[in-house]
Amino acid sequence: MMYGFGLGWAWGGLSIALTLVSFSLLVHSIFMISARRTIYLYRRIIIVVPLSLWIIYYCFNNYINDRGLEGLVWWFILIFFMVVLNPRVIKKSNRTVVLLSLLSLFFDAIIRFMSVDLDSILNNYYVVKQNAIFGVDSNVSGVVCVVTGCLLVLAKPKFSKLSYFLHMVALGLLTILTLSKAAVISLFILLIYVFSYRLFLLVVILVLLTSPLIITGFESGLTKFQILYEFKEYLIEASGRELLLGFGVNNFIFSEIDLNPHVLLVQLVVYFGFIGSLLYFTFWVCLFVYCRRRLMVFLVPYTFLSLSFTPIMLPIMCYLILTMIASEE
Numbered sequence: 001m002m003y004g005f006g007l008g009w010a011w012g013g014l015s016i017a018l019t020l021v022s023f024s025l026l027v028h029s030i031f032m033i034s035a036r037r038t039i040y041l042y043r044r045i046i047i048v049v050p051l052s053l054w055i056i057y058y059c060f061n062n063y064i065n066d067r068g069l070e071g072l073v074w075w076f077i078l079i080f081f082m083v084v085l086n087p088r089v090i091k092k093s094n095r096t097v098v099l100l101s102l103l104s105l106f107f108d109a110i111i112r113f114m115s116v117d118l119d120s121i122l123n124n125y126y127v128v129k130q131n132a133i134f135g136v137d138s139n140v141s142g143v144v145c146v147v148t149g150c151l152l153v154l155a156k157p158k159f160s161k162l163s164y165f166l167h168m169v170a171l172g173l174l175t176i177l178t179l180s181k182a183a184v185i186s187l188f189i190l191l192i193y194v195f196s197y198r199l200f201l202l203v204v205i206l207v208l209l210t211s212p213l214i215i216t217g218f219e220s221g222l223t224k225f226q227i228l229y230e231f232k233e234y235l236i237e238a239s240g241r242e243l244l245l246g247f248g249v250n251n252f253i254f255s256e257i258d259l260n261p262h263v264l265l266v267q268l269v270v271y272f273g274f275i276g277s278l279l280y281f282t283f284w285v286c287l288f289v290y291c292r293r294r295l296m297v298f299l300v301p302y303t304f305l306s307l308s309f310t311p312i313m314l315p316i317m318c319y320l321i322l323t324m325i326a327s328e329e
Contacts, residue, residue, distance in 0.1 A: 047287050142175060
C-alpha cells in the first residue's frame with residue numbers, strides 16, 4: 001500500500017450570516033458582566049480544560065506539519081465563547097440561528113441546482129452536489145442540515161407546535177436536496193430517537209443489519225470500505241511518530257485510491273495521530289458528563305454521519321455545543 005500527502009478538501013465555506021450572529025452574541029455577552037459569570041466559568045472547567053488541551057495540541061500539530069491556522073478558527077471561537085458567554089444570550093438567539101441556517105441551506109440548494117442544466121443532472125446527479133456554499137460539495141451541506149436538526153430539537157420549547165412542524169418539514173426537504181444519503185438517514189435517525197427510544201433501538205438494529213446492502217448499492221458507499229481497508233494498511237506500515245502525531249489536518253491522501261480519509265475516526269488518527277485522537281475524544285466525554293441527554297440528541301445522528309463524511313468542526317457545530325452548555329445553566 002502507498003500513502004501520500006495532499007491538501008485534501010477545504011471545508012471552509014463559512015456562512016456569513018452565522019458568523020455575524022456569532023460575533024454579535026460575543027459582543028453582547030461581553031457587556032452582560034454579572035456575578036453569575038464566575039459561577040458559570042467554574043462549572044465549565046470540566047470542559048474548558050480538555051478543550052484547551054485539544055486546541056494546544058492542534059496548534060502544535062499544525063506547527064510541526066506546517067499547516068498554519070488551518071481548521072483552528074472555530075475551535076478558538078468555541079473556547080472564547082465558553083469562557084465569556086452568558087447563557088441567557090445564546091438561549092434567546094436559538095430561533096434566529098435556526099432560521100438563518102435554513103435560509104443558508106435554501107440558497108445553497110438554489111445555487112447548486114441553478115448552476116447546472118437538466119441533461120447534466122440526468123447524466124450524473126453528482127454535478128448538483130458541487131458549488132455548495134458550505135464546502136467542497138453538498139455533503140457538507142448535509143452535515144449542516146443534521147446539526148440544524150439537532151439545534152431545532154433542542155430549541156423546540158421556543159417554537160409553537162405549528163412553527164416547529166413547518167421548520168422540521170422545511171429542514172427535511174432541504175436535507176433531501178443535498179443528495180447526501182448519510183445526511184437523510186442521520187436526520188431520520190434523529191427524529192426517531194426524539195420520538196421513541198424503543199423505536200430508535202429497533203431502527204438502529206435494522207440499519208446495522210441492512211447497512212452492507214445499503215452501502216454496497218452505491219459507489220460512494222463502496223469507497224468507505226476502500227478507505228477502511230487502506231486505513232488498516234496505514235496502521236501496519238506507518239512509523240511510530242506518524243501513528244502518534246499524524247500528518248496534519250488536510251495533509252494526507254490514500255494514494256492507492258486517491259481519496260481523503262472521509263470517515264471521522266480515520267481523519268483523526270491520520271491527521272492528528274493517536275495522541276490528538278485521545279484528546280479530541282476526551283473533550284467529548286467531558287462534554288457528555290456536563291450535558292448528558294442533550295448531547296445524545298447530537299451524538300446519535302452525528303455518530304452515524306461520521307461513518308460517511310463529516311468535518312471536524314463547523315460554525316453551526318460550534319453554536320450547537322454552546323447551546324447545549326447554556327441549556328444546562
